[in-house]
């Protein structure tokens with residue numbers, strides 16, 4: 054059974070036209086991502102390549118074979134560039150474009166070869182050009198980036214396999230590829246499969262870009278952009294959730310409020326950017342002391358919170374003290390190399406599984422303990438006391454003991 058090659062080319066042309074249209078729509082919408090733009094350019098080149106091949110009966114051979122294949126090479130290069138950007142955030146490897154250039158020059162020398170030989174070599178060239186991006190997507194992109202990239206990797210892998218297969222088949226059974234406008238069923242299907250998979254990779258890439266945007270938006274909605282900690286809303290939600298869960302499972306929960314001491318002085322003395330750097334360093338240092346199940350959130354400004362599931366009083370106090378010491382020992386430097394040191398005050402509250410304390414009440418108690426820690430000289434950990442910390446401190450009532458000098462915090 055024979056397959057009519059122009060029909061096949063027309064089908065692929067229509068498919069890539071649809072893909073280009075999708076990409077164009079995606080690019081005009083909220084998805085203005087450079088990688089997607091590069092992929093769209095690749096698809097436009099692919100479309101033009103198919104156009105050239107389709108026009109083969111009516112154009113000189115050099116135009117369809119040379120220009121058409123060069124357009125395919127350009128298209129694969131652009132796809133590869135998009136993948137490298139997406140997965141590694143790197144440009145193309147230095148050797149890549151010179152190699153493609155060599156392939157284009159080789160095409161010039163192949164103009165007088167018989168069709169079968171050219172088919173074999175061009176198939177190998179296309180497969181080789183696609184291999185780095187395929188391997189990159191399968192190896193590096195598999196676990197690290199959006200799940201849709203797995204589909205892209207699989208589709209590109211199938212394209213590569215189909216193109217290598219076509220190359221080998223055309224070398225071993227050249228008679229099957231003798232006719233320009235009609236192919237045997239097997240080779241025709243392999244050709245169709247290779248480009249359909251490439252088209253599938255394109256749709257997968259659009260999805261992967263959407264998925265990455267969605268992940269970023271989710272990250273922005275739940276995390277603090279400066280420190281990478283959870284934001285207040287998420288921390289509050291997780292506190293209520295963990296409290297309820299502890300109650301059901303009969304395990305205690307501890308909640309800590311952490312407030313960097315004299316943080317205003319850091320901003321005043323070293324500048325706001327250094328202040329931001331301290332907040333990031335602080336978050337990183339605290340995080341290094343936590344278990345995976347602990348919740349660490351930024352409640353606003355220089356105030357942070359820890360939700361410690363299945364942690365009793367001694368455990369929470371031990372961790373809080375460890376955090377306090379870690380921050381006390383943390384040495385950061387601003388851009389001019391000036392050393393910045395900060396300390397932290399921590400209020401801790403423990404909710405036994407049968408305590409009936411609400412999340413709001415826990416927050417008030419921890420805040421009261423934090424107030425006592427500040428009032429008692431800062432750089433210390435205080436455990437909440439239901440009797441004395443029953444009422445949250447009025448806002449802005451932390452007094453700086455007169456014996457304390459701000460400069461003592463810095464060196």
Ligand SMILES: Nc1nc2c(ncn2[C@@H]2O[C@H](COP(=O)(O)OP(=O)(O)OP(=O)(O)O)[C@@H](O)[C@H]2O)c(=O)[nH]1
Pocket residue numbers: 279312313314315316317318320324325326327328329332353354355427431451
């Ligand atoms: N650099 C920087 N500063 C911030 C940020 N958020 C809040 N601040 C500053 O943090 C400071 C908090 O000051 P205060 O509430 O007086 O507290 P403090 O100076 O740490 O004093 P105590 O808590 O009493 O030890 C203010 O100067 C805020 O402008 C931020 O994201 N970046």
